Amino acid sequence: MSAMIGFPCNFGSKSYQVLRRSSLTLTRSSLLKYYHRSAFLELEKYSSIFIDKKRHYGLAYTRSLSSLRHQSSGAASQIPTLTGEECYNLSLEYYKKHKEQQNQLEDKKSIDQFEAMIKMTSKNTNNDNQSKNINRQANIAVVQTIAKQTREINLDQKNGQENKAKKDDHLNYVNKANQYMQYAAFVHGYPKALIQIANELLETTSLNRQSTMFQYINSSMETTVDVESLLQDRLTNTEIAKKLYRFAIDHGDNSVALYNLAHILWSEANDADEDEFIVRSKKLESFQLFYQAAIDRNDMDALYFLGVQYMTLLGTITDDIEKSSQNEDLLLEILKQTKLISITKLRQRGYEMILQSSKLDHAGASYYLSLLYRNGDIDLEIEPSMTKFRHYLNLACDGDNVDADAIYLRAHCIYHNEDGYGNDTSNRFKHAYNQFIRAGEEGNPDGYISAGAMLHNGHQIPKDQRKAFELYQHAAEMGSKEGWRNVVACYALGQGVPKCEETAKHITETMLSDDNI
Numbered sequence: 001m002s003a004m005i006g007f008p009c010n011f012g013s014k015s016y017q018v019l020r021r022s023s024l025t026l027t028r029s030s031l032l033k034y035y036h037r038s039a040f041l042e043l044e045k046y047s048s049i050f051i052d053k054k055r056h057y058g059l060a061y062t063r064s065l066s067s068l069r070h071q072s073s074g075a076a077s078q079i080p081t082l083t084g085e086e087c088y089n090l091s092l093e094y095y096k097k098h099k100e101q102q103n104q105l106e107d108k109k110s111i112d113q114f115e116a117m118i119k120m121t122s123k124n125t126n127n128d129n130q131s132k133n134i135n136r137q138a139n140i141a142v143v144q145t146i147a148k149q150t151r152e153i154n155l156d157q158k159n160g161q162e163n164k165a166k167k168d169d170h171l172n173y174v175n176k177a178n179q180y181m182q183y184a185a186f187v188h189g190y191p192k193a194l195i196q197i198a199n200e201l202l203e204t205t206s207l208n209r210q211s212t213m214f215q216y217i218n219s220s221m222e223t224t225v226d227v228e229s230l231l232q233d234r235l236t237n238t239e240i241a242k243k244l245y246r247f248a249i250d251h252g253d254n255s256v257a258l259y260n261l262a263h264i265l266w267s268e269a270n271d272a273d274e275d276e277f278i279v280r281s282k283k284l285e286s287f288q289l290f291y292q293a294a295i296d297r298n299d300m301d302a303l304y305f306l307g308v309q310y311m312t313l314l315g316t317i318t319d320d321i322e323k324s325s326q327n328e329d330l331l332l333e334i335l336k337q338t339k340l341i342s343i344t345k346l347r348q349r350g351y352e353m354i355l356q357s358s359k360l361d362h363a364g365a366s367y368y369l370s371l372l373y374r375n376g377d378i379d380l381e382i383e384p385s386m387t388k389f390r391h392y393l394n395l396a397c398d399g400d401n402v403d404a405d406a407i408y409l410r411a412h413c414i415y416h417n418e419d420g421y422g423n424d425t426s427n428r429f430k431h432a433y434n435q436f437i438r439a440g441e442e443g444n445p446d447g448y449i450s451a452g453a454m455l456h457n458g459h460q461i462p463k464d465q466r467k468a469f470e471l472y473q474h475a476a477e478m479g480s481k482e483g484w485r486n487v488v489a490c491y492a493l494g495q496g497v498p499k500c501e502e503t504a505k506h507i508t509e510t511m512l513s514d515d516n517i
Contacts, residue, residue: 084188098173189224262289310350363403411435429460445480469496
């Protein structure tokens, strides 16, 4: 997919475009979106630590059970006479309160930052009151976005910025959430709690999470989980997480924990520069765990992941002799494991797994099948079929589960009148616009950018640069560089918001400093 035309540093003219897809080929990179699938999908990640997206698993923390200290006193220090599920649900309630208060504090801080910025940079004194109000709202929203994307602070740093009363409430909610989550995980061995703590460990580079992981568990407590094995010297976050997933599997969760553990092993084997034997062993165990989740539990994510691996593993044999040799050995082991006699049979099995995943309403699997039928596959004797392409693409867009990339592709086809979409010329562009918006709402920032470009240029729909700016900002909030470039351009040219080159410059230096724009 091509990037939008870059916005020059001197704030020259800007061409807003509906983004295009550069190719429609099958890839494996999209599989990573299912990594660390949460045990409960309806809640945001439970954590008091801000996430560092650049994961590093080399951290370790040394401690022993005897050194742990219970952090609370009185009635709260007693293990509650609740079930693991009840402790888990209480933890989520406290986390929800913590999150609500955190959002309020962030909103206030963003407004304060904006007011300070206005005092220093505002030069537009002739705008009417309505324009000033619009400018104020837009700038506050941008400050909020920048704050969310640039912060790398832990709880202790944040506490120093809050007033005393709210800090105490904030800490109380976090402590209660941690307390009941630990009871659910370690005292009761509740699988969802074990999985959630494991997920947190993988999502932070901080040792703080390790050091507080047993904050409310001491040596006098009777635990159902082997806590001592988690306290070994020099264990990394990843090693502890793997143990927690294994505990969750032992205590009854044979789907989510199987999937996450399998994906960790797979990622380690592909990322780490380890001994050839260790790499192959990790890959084989990963395949075994995925196979367990797929076959024994009919898990749609595992079926999809494993199916794609079976379909594409042959493509990993390259001109690199050493790597090709490793992958050929792995192929032979997998063929033995699955009792299949040829690579073609393995790919056929993979195709069947993806079909099964699609039948279980896995949107990613349906999207994969749509591209497979668009391109065809000679080895599997699959002829290109626009009818089946549209059938599976519509499944990926319109089922109970949807794929944001699939929705974007369909919007793209409607807009450009391609592949049998967009035949209703009277409503075609309105339909494309609505689908671009929907793609953005489901998680594809290019959908917001493309819809914004249609509004910005007034192409076949009423021109509305103010709304276009808001859509670019939504894309920026999702981490899109193209979104930020368009936000900068709007401020620099005064399109959709009052012109303010100082704001454009500030955003460029803050959010696009590593870009060649």
